[in-house]
Each structure stands twice: as C-alpha cells, then as structure tokens.
Amino acid sequence: MRMIAKVGEWFDHRLQLAAPIREAADHPVPRNTASWFYVFGSAALTVFILQLVTGILLALIYVPSAGEAWSSLQALNHQVALGWFIRAMHGWGSNFMVAIVLIHMVQVFLFGAHKFPRELTWVIGVFLLLMTLGMAFSGQVLRFDQDAYWGLGIGASIASRVPVAGPAIVKLMLGGPIIAGATLSRFFALHVFVIPGMLIAFVGLHVLMVLRLGINEWPMPGRIVKRATYERDYHALTKSEGAPFVPYAVWKDLFFAGFIILAVAACAFYFGPFGPTGQPDPTIIQTAPKPDYFFLWLYALLSLLPPSMETPFLLIVPPVAIIALILLPFLSGEGEKSWKRRPIAVLTVLLIAITLGTFTRMAQFAPWSPHMNAWSGDPVPDRFVHGTTALERQGALVFQVKQCRNCHSLGNTGGKRGPALDSVAVRLTNDQLIRQVIQGGGNMPAYGNNLSPAETTALVAFLESLHPEGQAPARDASREVVLGDSDHKEAVAQR
Numbered sequence: 463m464r465m466i467a468k469v470g471e472w473f474d475h476r477l478q479l480a481a482p483i484r485e486a487a488d489h490p491v492p493r494n495t496a497s498w499f500y501v502f503g504s505a506a507l508t509v510f511i512l513q514l515v516t517g518i519l520l521a522l523i524y525v526p527s528a529g530e531a532w533s534s535l536q537a538l539n540h541q542v543a544l545g546w547f548i549r550a551m552h553g554w555g556s557n558f559m560v561a562i563v564l565i566h567m568v569q570v571f572l573f574g575a576h577k578f579p580r581e582l583t584w585v586i587g588v589f590l591l592l593m594t595l596g597m598a599f600s601g602q603v604l605r606f607d608q609d610a611y612w613g614l615g616i617g618a619s620i621a622s623r624v625p626v627a628g629p630a631i632v633k634l635m636l637g638g639p640i641i642a643g644a645t646l647s648r649f650f651a652l653h654v655f656v657i658p659g660m661l662i663a664f665v666g667l668h669v670l671m672v673l674r675l676g677i678n679e680w681p682m683p684g685r686i687v688k689r690a691t692y693e694r695d696y697h698a699l700t701k702s703e704g705a706p707f708v709p710y711a712v713w714k715d716l717f718f719a720g721f722i723i724l725a726v727a728a729c730a731f732y733f734g735p736f737g738p739t740g741q742p743d744p745t746i747i748q749t750a751p752k753p754d755y756f757f758l759w760l761y762a763l764l765s766l767l768p769p770s771m772e773t774p775f776l777l778i779v780p781p782v783a784i785i786a787l788i789l790l791p792f793l794s795g796e797g798e799k800s801w802k803r804r805p806i807a808v809l810t811v812l813l814i815a816i817t818l819g820t821f822t823r824m825a826q827f828a829p830w831s832p833h834m835n836a837w838s839g840d841p842v843p844d845r846f847v848h849g850t851t852a853l854e855r856q857g858a859l860v861f862q863v864k865q866c867r868n869c870h871s872l873g874n875t876g877g878k879r880g881p882a883l884d885s886v887a888v889r890l891t892n893d894q895l896i897r898q899v900i901q902g903g904g905n906m907p908a909y910g911n912n913l914s915p916a917e918t919t920a921l922v923a924f925l926e927s928l929h930p931e932g933q934a935p936a937r938d939a940s941r942e943v944v945l946g947d948s949d950h951k952e953a954v955a956q957r
Contacts, residue, residue, distance in 0.1 A: 487708035490705060490706060491676070491710070492680060492699055494703075497680070500715075506566055507665065507669075510559060510665065513555050513597075516552040523545065526647055526650035528643035528645075535606075546735050551730045554726050554730050556601055557754065558725070558726050558729075560595065560756045562722070567587060572811060573801070574799025574801075574804075576790060577795050577797070577799060578689050579689075580678065584791045588788055590668065593657055593661050596657050597653065597661070598757075599757070602753065605737045606738070608742055609753070610742065614641055614645070618635060618641070621635055636648075640901060640911060676700065679696065682800060689796060758825035760821075763821050766824070842862055846928065853920055853923045854924045856923075857919075857922065864912075871884075884930075894936075895922045895926065896922050899922060
C-alpha cells in the first residue's frame with residue numbers, strides 16, 4: 463500500500479490530476495436532482511466509450527476498400543472468434559446512443575435546463591446530437607452492402623439539391639462522380655477519426671460546463687429563472703440542500719450505465735449484428751433498402767411526399783429545425799422551468815414524438831423510391847426497336863437487362879420515379895446521355911462501374927433513337943461550330 467501511495471504521489475506531483483478529480487467528485491448537487499431522470503447524460507457517455515472500444519477492435523480487421531469491405535465483415539461474422547458479437551455490440555450501441563441522446567435532450571428541454579446560464583451547454587448538446595447522427599449514418603455506409611449503397615445514393619441525392627454548392631458537396635462526399643473505393647475511404651476517415659475526434663472534444667467541453675455551471679436543479683413550479691438572481695439563488699440552494707456528487711448521486715448513474723451495457727449486450731447476443739446484406743450492386747434495383755431505425759422517419763416521409771415537394775422540404779425543414787434548436791435557449795432563457803407550467807413545451811414534445819413515431823411505423827409499409835411496379839421482364843415495346851440498327855437493338859437489350867424500366871417509363875409503362883424516356887433524345891445530347899449513365903445524378907445511381915464501354919455505347923445509341931417521329935434529336939451546337947471550323951480549315955488547306 464505504501465508503494466502504491468508513493469507511485470500515486472509521484473504521478474500526481476507531475477500530472478496534478480488529484481485536485482480536479484476530487485473537485486469534480488465533491489462538487490455539490492441539489493438533492494432533488496439525484497434522481498433517475500438525470501442519468502441519461504452519463505449513460506450516453508458510457509455508450510460512447512463502448513463505441514470507441516468496439517470500434518477500435520473492429521478497425522483491426524475491417525478493410526476500408528470497395529473490394530474488401532464486404533468480405534471483411536463476412537469474415538468478422540463467421541471466421542473471427544466473437545467477431546459477430548463485437549459487430550453486434552457496436553451496431554446496437556449506435557442505436558442505443560442515438561436513442562439515449564434524444565431522450566437526454568428531451569429531458570433537458572422539459573426540465574428547463576437549457577435556460578440561463580446553460581445556453582451554451584444546450585447548443586453544444588445540439589451539435590453532439592448532429593454528430594451522433596453523422597456517426598450512425600457513416601457507420602451504416604461502412605457496411606457497404608445493398609442498403610449502404612442505396613442509402614448513400616439517397617444521401618448524395620439530398621446533398622446535390624443544395625443550391626450552388628450541391629455538386630461540390632457531392633464530389634467532396636463521394637471522392638468523385640460515383641460511389642467507389644474513394645467514397646469508402648472518406649467515410650472510414652470520417653467515422654473513425656474526424657467525427658469521433660470532434661465528439662471527444664465536444665463531450666469534454668460539455669462535461670466541463672456541467673461541472674462549472676452545476677447540474678440543473680429540480681424544476682419546481684413557481685421557481686422562476688431570472689438572469690439577475692439565478693446564479694446567486696442556485697449557489698444558495700446547493701449550500702442549503704446540496705450533497706456531493708460522489709457518492710450521493712453517482713450510484714444511480716453507475717447503476718443505469720451498467721443496465722444499458724447489459725441491454726446492449728443482450729440485444730447483440732439475441733439479435734446479432736446488422737448485415738451485411740447483399741454485395742453493393744447499383745444494377746439490382748428490385749430491392750427494398752432501408753436505413754437504420756433513426757432515419758426511418760425520413761425514409762417514409764421522402765417515400766410518401768410528391769416528388770415536387772422533396773427538394774423544398776429537404777432544403778427548408780432541416781436547416782430551420784437546427785436553427786430553431788440553436789436559438790431556443792436565447793429566445794426562452796428566462797421564466798418557468800417546470801413542465802407543469804409549460805404546456806406548449808409539453809405539447810411540442812408530444813407532437814414531435816407522435817409524428818416521428820408515426821412516420822417510423824409507416825416506413826414498414828411506405829413504398830421505396832422508385833415504385834416497384836414495372837419490371838424489366840416486360841419486353842421493350844416493339845415500336846421502339848422497329849427499324850433500329852443492330853447497335854441500337856443491343857442497347858435496347860442492355861436497357862432491359864439493367865432494369866432501367868423500374869424507374870423510367872417507356873410507352874406509358876414502367877416506373878414513374880424517373881422521367882419518361884419516350885423523347886429523352888430531344889432533351890439530352892449524346893455527351894449528356896453518356897454523362898448521365900456513367901455518373902448518375904438526382905435519384906439516379908451512377909452506372910460507370912457496372913457497364914462496359916461497349917454496353918454504354920449501345921445503351922446511349924438506343925436512347926438517342928428515342929425521339930418523336932419527325933423531330934430531330936438534341937444537338938451540341940458548340941461541337942458543330944468546332945467541327946465546322948475544322949472542315950473549313952481543311953478545305954482552305956486543300957486549296
């Protein structure tokens with residue numbers, strides 16, 4: 463014991479950690495706040511630490527390569543001892559973390575803990591929620607299966623709708639014009655280095671502010687928050703009714719954190735890991751990929767919204783919601799804390815919870831985009847191949863085999879999610895058709911990695927034949943000018 467004490471004194475003399483640790487353990491908290499309603503913050507921190515530990519273990523085996531990612535997850539599931547369990551712990555830990563952070567923010571809002579002087583604590587909490595969702599999304603992408611591929615395609619489609627900066631955001635997000643190996647490398651860096659580093663920094667700042675400003679007192683009806691007197695009243699309360707955090711309040715946090723770890727382990731053991739499902743293949747459209755549960759409400763909403771409403775919704779609602787959350791403590795920094803005297807706050811929480819719950823439930827039945835009511839087994843109508851060249855007929859075969867009619871209609875039959883292709887040659891030139899097929903755009907995935915040059919040439923030749931009779935296809939005027947100048951110079955040279 464003397465040796466341990468001496469070693470401890472040696473380290474403390476150099477690190478100077480004993481005093482701040484003792485101060486954090488002994489800091490007084492109002493006795494009423496040592497309740498089960500205040501355990502969600504520490505539980506979120508516990509699950510975050512679990513994610514760090516299991517993530518490091520997975521990173522030892524996972525290969526962030528488009529060709530090896532899916533196989534490395536299969537190896538973890540079936541070849542590495544307890545690899546499936548570590549994956550399951552990490553996946554279910556992500557779900558629990560999102561849920562606990564959301565519950566914690568609701569508790570903070572209903573208990574008025576966002577009010578003066580804890581405005582910045584709330585703002586940091588908003589960013590922690592956004593980063594937690596970012597971790598969840600990037601983690602799903604790293605599975606790199608069918609769900610991950612299509613989910614990332616939808617995410618890229620959403621990002622592309624941002625005015626002016628949309629194309630640059632998509633290129634930064636994907637590492638190029640299509641989803642490929644560079645995409646996976648970028649999301650691996652985000653998921654393993656960037657977002658966790660930011661989370662660690664923000665969590666440290668969040669905990670520091672909680673220690674400096676104190677834990678929010680129990681919201682008693684009639685106890686009004688006033689900027690001029692709140693801090694004086696709070697310190698008086700902690701002196702008269704306070705108790706040290708350790709051991710008075712910490713045991714509830716430890717008990718609940720242990721319960722959450724056991725719950726995560728139980729779900730991991732019983733339900734197993736998430737995926738991976740089939741290998742990513744953009745040519746396989748007859749699938750119903752869905753995101754993890756925390757994005758299911760958005761999935762259902764976008765599936766049920768008319769296509770014309772998607773872009774306005776995506777560009778307006780999320781930014782407005784985030785700005786409203788950030789401005790909340792500055793707009794309502796004083797007044798009642800008790801939810802019993804804040805009926806609008808309670809109704810707002812109930813309305814949001816019912817809305818998100820309803821859409822999450824509807825996601826089980828909502829049709830995925832595109833509507834799967836047209837299958838490539840139906841032959842291309844005869845009139846679209848009558849009188850065509852051999853190359854164009856080969857393109858029609860590629861069009862059918864690659865299931866393009868699941869999204870696009872031809873002759874009033876086919877999918878309705880993408881534009882009808884009966885007159886596509888009038889709208890797009892040869893170069894534009896090639897670019898659209900290879901790079902994708904909007905809701906259309908990129909097929910550059912799944913079509914050979916010969917298939918691309920044939921498909922574009924067929925698409926160029928799709929124009930009304932008597933109406934010429936679209937032409938590239940700039941190319942004609944260049945070609946015209948070249949012909950003119952050649953004629954002059956011959957003279």
